[in-house]
Amino acid sequence: MALQGTIETFALPDVLRLLATTSKTGRLHLSGDRGEGSVWLASGKLVGGETSASAATSSTDVMFELLRFIDGDFAFHQDEEHGESSDAEDVEDVLGSAESMLEEWTTLEAVVPSLAGWITLASELPGDEITVTAEVWSSVVLVSGGTRVSDLAAALELGDLAAMRCVRDLLEIGVVSLGEAPADAPVTAPAPEPEPFEPIAVDEPTDAAPLSVVPEVDAPADGDLGFEPFDMGDLVIEDVAPLPESSLLADLPADEPVVAPAPAASGAPPADATEIARQLANLSPKAAKAVAAAAKATTDEEREAALEALDDEDTSLNRDLLLKFLGSVNS
Numbered sequence: 401m402a403l404q405g406t407i408e409t410f411a412l413p414d415v416l417r418l419l420a421t422t423s424k425t426g427r428l429h430l431s432g433d434r435g436e437g438s439v440w441l442a443s444g445k446l447v448g449g450e451t452s453a454s455a456a457t458s459s460t461d462v463m464f465e466l467l468r469f470i471d472g473d474f475a476f477h478q479d480e481e482h483g484e485s486s487d488a489e490d491v492e493d494v495l496g497s498a499e500s501m502l503e504e505w506t507t508l509e510a511v512v513p514s515l516a517g518w519i520t521l522a523s524e525l526p527g528d529e530i531t532v533t534a535e536v537w538s539s540v541v542l543v544s545g546g547t548r549v550s551d552l553a554a555a556l557e558l559g560d561l562a563a564m565r566c567v568r569d570l571l572e573i574g575v576v577s578l579g580e581a582p583a584d585a586p587v588t589a590p591a592p593e594p595e596p597f598e599p600i601a602v603d604e605p606t607d608a609a610p611l612s613v614v615p616e617v618d619a620p621a622d623g624d625l626g627f628e629p630f631d632m633g634d635l636v637i638e639d640v641a642p643l644p645e646s647s648l649l650a651d652l653p654a655d656e657p658v659v660a661p662a663p664a665a666s667g668a669p670p671a672d673a674t675e676i677a678r679q680l681a682n683l684s685p686k687a688a689k690a691v692a693a694a695a696k697a698t699t700d701e702e703r704e705a706a707l708e709a710l711d712d713e714d715t716s717l718n719r720d721l722l723l724k725f726l727g728s729v730n731s
Contacts, residue, residue, distance in 0.1 A: 402475065403415070403418075403419075403475070403476040404473070404474060404475040405473070405474060406471070406473050407430070407432070407469060407471065408471055410474075412466060412467060412474065413467070413499070415476075416495060417491065419441055419476065419491070420441070420491035421444065422444065423444035424441055424443075424444060424476070424478070425441060425442050425443055425478070426441060426480045426481075427439070427440050427476070427477045427480040427482070428475075428477075429476075430466055430469060430472050430474045431473055431474075432470070432471050432473065433469060433472060434451075434453045434465070434469050434470075435451065435452035437462065437465060437466045437469075438450055439463070439466070440480070440481070440482035443488075444491065445488035445489060445491070446459050446488065446489045446490075446494055447482050447488050448484060449462035451465040453465045454559055454560065455559075459489050460494055460497045460501070463498035464498040464501045464505075464561070467498055467502050468505070505561055508565065509564075511568050512564050512568060512578065515549045515553070515560060515564075516548055517548065517579070517580070518546060518582065519548070519549060519552060519576050519577070520577050520579070521543060521575065522575055522577050525574055525575070526574035527574075530573055530575065532573065536569065536570070539552065539556065539566055539570060542556070543570070543576050546582075546585070548581060549563055549564070549567055552566070552567070690706055690707055691706075691707070693706040694706035
């Protein structure tokens with residue numbers, strides 16, 4: 401028959417002693433109010449253990465955590481071996497050390513009733529001065545803003561028993577006070593378990609050309625690069641002549657629009673072409689139509705007749721200069 405039951409009816413130490421005296425090999429599993437835990441035996445000797453209540457690794461620490469279960473169910477799995485090899489320990493020796501720790505825990509609970517207790521700095525010191533070690537001071541710094549006993553244990557990476565000892569020592573020298581956590585005290589959430597890493601499988605292309613970097617190009621053996629090397633000594637930079645300080649635009653009245661001059665026709669001086677462009681830009685629509693007709697004329701007579709249609713307002717137009725310009729365009 402399988403060995404199983406509850407620790408309320410059959411105490412855990414008694415179960416372990418029975419397995420030890422009968423030289424059993426297998427795993428004793430316990431599930432109860434503090435989570436789960438297991439110890440492995442080989443021929444009645446302890447060879448490993450684990451518990452979900454803490455990160456305890458030694459057989460004594462694991463046994464201490466299991467002895468703190470108030471209620472739970474146990475089951476012994478025959479011939480189930482521990483995956484990791486470790487030194488075999490006598491069950492009675494481990495139980496003796498764990499039960500001593502449990503007695504100390506009971507004593508500490510009279511001073512620090514719960515890991516949920518709230519620690520704050522004392523408002524007054526018990527004397528004019530106190531002396532603390534560097535280790536104690538690091539604990540005082542963590543307590544400065546107020547914290548739970550469990551959070552202090554996590555910050556200092558201590559087990560429950562060691563954390564209780566630490567708080568007891570701080571209380572004895574008078575640097576902290578212990579009470580209930582305030583209603584607005586932050587609740588420390590347990591750190592989430594990291595998700596297992598799964599490598600991403602990448603299918604390599606079968607018919608696609610493989611990726612490549614810039615290919616290496618070997619220089620020709622004869623040193624011929626295919627082009628003549630550039631000699632910096634051949635580079636000549638000529639001076640650019642500065643622009644004249646005055647220009648045609650500078651001669652225009654300030655209140656008249658700037659019109660880019662048309663290219664000078666063959667036979668017409670640049671200055672005359674600029675003046676004609678300035679005058680043409682200010683023509684009325686009727687005058688512009690007359691000039692357009694004059695531009696289509698083929699003889700001087702036809703051009704003069706077309707320009708007769710200019711209004712009086714356009715008398716400022718230099719007709720002689722315009723006739724000379726139009727004659728040079730049609731010539």
